[in-house]
Amino acid sequence: MKKLICALGAAVLLITGCSQTKEPYVRHTFAFDTYITISIYEHDGEYTTGEICDGAASMLAELDDTLSVKKEQSVISKINSGEQSQIDASIYYMLKNCVDLCELTDGAFDITLGNISEMWGFGEEALQKPDFDKLKDYAGKQNYKNIEFDDGSLSMKLKSGDFSLDLGAAAKGYALDMLNGYLVNAGVTSASVDLGGSIMTIGSYNGENWTVSVTSDETNSTAGTLSVGETYIATSNGFNRFVEYDGVKYHHIIDPDTAFPAQSDVKSVTVITANGLIADALSTAFYVMGSEKTEAFIKEYPIADYIIFTTDGQTVISSGIADSYESAQTADE
Numbered sequence: 039m040k041k042l043i044c045a046l047g048a049a050v051l052l053i054t055g056c057s058q059t060k061e062p063y064v065r066h067t068f069a070f071d072t073y074i075t076i077s078i079y080e081h082d083g084e085y086t087t088g089e090i091c092d093g094a095a096s097m098l099a100e101l102d103d104t105l106s107v108k109k110e111q112s113v114i115s116k117i118n119s120g121e122q123s124q125i126d127a128s129i130y131y132m133l134k135n136c137v138d139l140c141e142l143t144d145g146a147f148d149i150t151l152g153n154i155s156e157m158w159g160f161g162e163e164a165l166q167k168p169d170f171d172k173l174k175d176y177a178g179k180q181n182y183k184n185i186e187f188d189d190g191s192l193s194m195k196l197k198s199g200d201f202s203l204d205l206g207a208a209a210k211g212y213a214l215d216m217l218n219g220y221l222v223n224a225g226v227t228s229a230s231v232d233l234g235g236s237i238m239t240i241g242s243y244n245g246e247n248w249t250v251s252v253t254s255d256e257t258n259s260t261a262g263t264l265s266v267g268e269t270y271i272a273t274s275n276g277f278n279r280f281v282e283y284d285g286v287k288y289h290h291i292i293d294p295d296t297a298f299p300a301q302s303d304v305k306s307v308t309v310i311t312a313n314g315l316i317a318d319a320l321s322t323a324f325y326v327m328g329s330e331k332t333e334a335f336i337k338e339y340p341i342a343d344y345i346i347f348t349t350d351g352q353t354v355i356s357s358g359i360a361d362s363y364e365s366a367q368t369a370d371e
């Protein structure tokens with residue numbers, strides 16, 4: 039019997055292995071504006087699964103408080119105020135890694151779109167249509183080049199007030215990286231975490247691979263399944279989060295070159311790799327780049343695998359996972 043675990047609104051659902059059913063300890067929590075499900079299948083050590091999940095939930099809440107642009111007391115808000123900000127080493131190096139990923143993707147992933155996403159109003163209740171001319175002024179600036187890092191004092195500063203940080207495309211991936219360290223240290227040897235559609239797996243499911251269901255459109259139905267070991271999986275699509283002005287929907291993935299929602303041939307992209315931050319950042323970057331540029335990127339930097347569902351109904355799969363992916367259509371035949 040297969041067991042289906044899904045977070046509300048998730049783009050990727052997780053199905054556990056198929057032989058004997060093994061009931062996990064499951065904890066639901068909420069952070070990063072999304073539902074989170076932690077499922078622990080096996081652990082050893084001195085802590086109960088309940089205690090481990092209490093710690094995990096507090097850790098996620100704390101990371102959300104640190105990384106949110108919408109919380110005035112957050113580290114990111116402090117940096118966005120323009121102050122020279124001294125920060126914890128882990129956050130400092132995470133931000134440096136983000137800037138490396140901005141550079142690697144030539145700005146398709148850009149953590150300095152804060153002003154732009156604020157103007158669009160994603161996630162806000164009271165919406166005000168942005169000034170399109172002003173948005174165009176913000177386009178193509180690659181402001182990640184204008185962050186000043188000081189490795190000696192672990193402090194940083196934005197060089198001008200014309201931009202601000204937004205970690206919306208990276209924070210969940212980083213949180214999964216941190217959670218992995220915490221869970222493994224706490225003795226967890228088999229677990230899955232679904233953070234609003236971003237998935238992390240630890241160990242194996244009963245000695246077998248995990249089966250992850252990949253969705254391709256707003257119906258959230260299964261387009262195919264992926265058989266994976268210990269890994270991270272992130273999905274970006276243009277249909278789950280959007281704002282609407284004058285009857286037109288504007289989704290939340292911005293093309294930094296235009297400051298408008300990205301208009302590539304990607305409908306939904308799922309990225310699989312051994313690091314949460316990289317999976318999250320690349321899923322956003324690949325959505326912006328489109329399928330051809332993504333293919334060329336992975337040829338040059340083979341750091342991840344991906345499945346792209348294009349707007350014209352094609353499925354593009356990187357060679358590293360071609361044998362692990364089974365299309366739902368093929369399975370039905």
Ligand code: ADP
Nearest residue numbers: 146147148149155204206207274290291292322
């Ligand atoms: P989700 O948050 O639904 O998992 P993503 O990981 O793709 O989706 O992140 C999208 C969020 O990241 C947006 O809501 C916005 O805050 C921010 N963002 C939008 N476009 C970009 C971009 N090109 N680069 C970096 N961050 C972006």
Ligand code: MG
Nearest residue numbers: 207318319322
């Ligand atoms: Mg992302």
